[in-house]
Amino acid sequence: MGITERRLRQKEEVRSGILATAWQLVIKDGWQSLSIRKIADAIEYSSPVIYDHFDNKEAILAEFAKEGFRLLSKKIQQAKAKSADPAAQLKAMANAYWHFAVRNKAHFQLMYGQGMPGCEIEKCFPGRSDFRNLIMEPITAIISKSENPRVNPCLKYYTFWSILHGLIAIKNMRNPNVTVEVNKMVLDDAITGFIKNLQ
Numbered sequence: 001m002g003i004t005e006r007r008l009r010q011k012e013e014v015r016s017g018i019l020a021t022a023w024q025l026v027i028k029d030g031w032q033s034l035s036i037r038k039i040a041d042a043i044e045y046s047s048p049v050i051y052d053h054f055d056n057k058e059a060i061l062a063e064f065a066k067e068g069f070r071l072l073s074k075k076i077q078q079a080k081a082k083s084a085d086p087a088a089q090l091k092a093m094a095n096a097y098w099h100f101a102v103r104n105k106a107h108f109q110l111m112y113g114q115g116m117p118g119c120e121i122e123k124c125f126p127g128r129s130d131f132r133n134l135i136m137e138p139i140t141a142i143i144s145k146s147e148n149p150r151v152n153p154c155l156k157y158y159t160f161w162s163i164l165h166g167l168i169a170i171k172n173m174r175n176p177n178v179t180v181e182v183n184k185m186v187l188d189d190a191i192t193g194f195i196k197n198l199q
Helices: 003-029 036-043 047-053 057-080 086-103 105-113 126-144 153-172 180-198
Strands: none
Touching: 003 036, 003 047, 003 057, 003 105, 036 047, 057 086, 057 105, 057 126, 086 105, 086 126, 086 153, 086 180, 105 153, 126 153, 126 180, 153 180
16 A cells, blocks of 8 residues: 555544544534534544544534435435335335434434535535435325326425424424324324325
């Protein structure tokens, strides 16, 4: 291995170490409390070493958000592939989305709770458009065979997305009168009603 290759590998190892340490801090203290100084202290590097790899804290958080969108897209694709029926696909994808949000709370918060100034989210996180395309396909298929094929599929996509996010937000408020099981039942009922409305 040449000197250039060794330096590149070392640089990638340092970058990976920074991300791994930052993620542990996010899991421990929440992403809002993450700072370059905390990462530097935890990894025992100086702050300039962190800045050699990332412009700022937001760049590190953006890496985690991108990873989250990749993971979510994979889960949605796997759910969709389980059936050729558009209605069954929508139910499976809603369930996959729900379970991702429940099991990957830190990623989910970064993906949808963090403002990304100066960045159109579709360009920064192409995984977002993958999700939209995966959902739009069965919605469009159901509408095309419905009694009203002129319904706007984009409107229905945003309705679908709003249902998911609204119920996830309710779940995250930790209302003692609304258990995870009840919230999931509401999700199932809402998605069933959504699909019937498309037909």
